[in-house]
Amino acid sequence: MTAKAAAAETRTPPVHPMPFVRIELAVLSVLEGALQVLLGRRAEAPMAGRWALPGGVLRIDLDADLDAACQRTARERLGIELPGAVQLAAVGGRSRDPRAPWALSVVYRCMVTPGRLAIEPGKRMAELKWVPAQAAIADDKLAFDHGLLIDKAVQSLRAEVEVLRFAPGLMEQAFTLGELQAASEAVLGRPLDKSSFRRRLDAAGCVKPVPGELRTGAFRPAQLYRLELQH
Amino acid sequence: MTAKAAAAETRTPPVHPMPFVRIELAVLSVLEGALQVLLGRRAEAPMAGRWALPGGVLRIDLDADLDAACQRTARERLGIELPGAVQLAAVGGRSRDPRAPWALSVVYRCMVTPGRLAIEPGKRMAELKWVPAQAAIADDKLAFDHGLLIDKAVQSLRAEVEVLRFAPGLMEQAFTLGELQAASEAVLGRPLDKSSFRRRLDAAGCVKPVPGELRTGAFRPAQLYRLELQH
DNA sequence: TCAAAAGTGTTTGGGTTACACCCATGG
DNA sequence: CCATGGGTGTAACCCAAACACTTTTGA
Structure with a gap:
């Protein structure tokens, strides 16, 4: 044994x-x-x-x-x-x-x-x-x-x-496109063009507007978005 | 102790x-x-x-x-x-x-x-x-x-x-561009365009011709190349 | 009314695709 | 001389950078 x-x-x-x-x-x-x-x-x-x-x-x-x-x-x-x-x-x-x-x-x-x-x-x-x-x-x-x-x-x-695959946790649940761009720029360490950044965003479909939700700050209110789950 | x-x-x-x-x-x-x-x-x-x-x-x-x-x-x-x-x-x-x-x-x-x-x-x-x-x-x-x-x-x-970063061991030491393309197509599972594949290759500089070396087969001999180490 | 940020359009240029076309060689 | 793969050129097109422009708000 x-x-x-x-x-x-x-x-x-x-x-x-x-x-x-x-x-x-x-x-x-x-x-x-x-x-x-x-x-x-x-x-x-x-x-x-x-x-x-x-x-x-x-x-x-x-x-x-x-x-x-x-x-x-x-x-x-x-x-x-x-x-x-x-x-x-x-x-x-x-x-x-x-x-x-x-x-x-x-x-x-x-x-x-x-x-x-x-x-x-x-x-x-x-x-x-x-x-x-x-x-x-x-x-x-x-x-x-x-x-x-x-x-x-x-x-x-x-x-x-770089390829717009934003890790969950990068942003709060809801955010403005300006905030997303600022965060991306901080990660990449270089400035991004607002227009092409947005065009790429909705081409990739990785971000979705939250209807009705706006962020009201010191200036013009901004549409809020959420991350869309990738395929 | x-x-x-x-x-x-x-x-x-x-x-x-x-x-x-x-x-x-x-x-x-x-x-x-x-x-x-x-x-x-x-x-x-x-x-x-x-x-x-x-x-x-x-x-x-x-x-x-x-x-x-x-x-x-x-x-x-x-x-x-x-x-x-x-x-x-x-x-x-x-x-x-x-x-x-x-x-x-x-x-x-x-x-x-x-x-x-x-x-x-x-x-x-x-x-x-x-x-x-x-x-x-x-x-x-x-x-x-x-x-x-x-x-x-x-x-x-x-x-x-996809981004032309060929792992060492993919090809023999010396190879023709046709062979490299065929191997890439096998890996990716889709056909590639010869012309743009070659243009991308020398834009990336990832491949270097071996002077004088030719592969003589059934048809027109082909220039032999080697992989160039990436930066 | 002005500053600041949101949001949109247009031009432009680089790079890729698609395809056509020569070149060289063994059979 | 022709089938076959090597190699090159060109036009169309797509994408994204660059930049200008309008819109909206609080101060």
Whole structure:
């Protein structure tokens, strides 16, 4: 019986040591006209005091799959869900993380509207802050390889906005076309032409007017729109 | 001393069980005018006898990082290196693989020229065969979730060919523009216009003539070209 | 009445499609 | 000399940038 168990043990894969698996969150937002990324200051070793992407350990007892692990991590570290989070990449290797001989991180990217996030640090987060994405990518004092990960996140976001595939969470539920253009310009880092931007928008059909709804500001009121789900 | 060790132990992450981590290879090739994917018949349980993507267990003692793990897996299963392999995605969850309570696979995609691969099954591979990608994606009898993974691989390849970013391994070292066009058409699944294809090629500068080199066939000899590395 | 932002039209040019047309070669 | 694939030219067209213009409101 013990022999049989031993045999089964030998045949099953866990005979090989497995890597330390984490989830990292690249949470982005357009704030004050610039694309910013949410960083947390690490409360514990390793790299205590250093700024890093919020993240946590994959818990196979709690998480049904990777996407669920992403959401649980978001709840624990940021106190909110991250609808529309998409997987960016997996990175892994020796000496990525001093806690383990081999560390693998699955990185998620998510857009969040300014209001969504009451920046309240959760477990093991000393502090949270928004940092302009440019500065974060250039900062070589970020923990681990998180600078590279932020770069990847920004690149993939740009590629999507370029072809008018707006991630949910980029805008509030309802917004004016002017606001959408401003957000796109902040992400892309270059100005867009109002006329062609709008023509492209309704050619793509990715945005739908909310009848009757207007935003009344200091000047002429603007039609409000919502994101239309892509095919 | 033991107390200190115990404390360290409690703080270090391996207190949580980690998932079973594998590498899967989506090896694609244009064969007989169609995009095909390399499948292996599983020699062992689970799903013995079923066709699946070649793959293997991540070995943190052997692999320096994920890319290295991909190459080792290719050597062991296929007997060759896979230059130009790119990471596609990571998938993971409970009940993906009966061998473990939680399985995570990092999937790589690679193009291979017809001649490159002497289909010689390696360790734990009963047999290897090329299957048209369309058929493989539609086949619901593939092991695990590999049908979905093949779909992803083909989609990402199409997106690249669409913008003339030819993966190394798509073509032999030297090729005629006609061959490049034929391969692109096979990947995209639609005909391309010769004239505009060529104009786009030299606008993008992604292809460079090899002076003096000609391919002499049944008819007029053709200039040979090589892929130019992108910026 | 003016500033500021919303919203529309028109011109223009670059790039792609579609198609026609020569060129070179082995059979 | 002809079938076949290599290679080039041209006109039509589409899209989007550029820019000017009108509209609407609060101050």
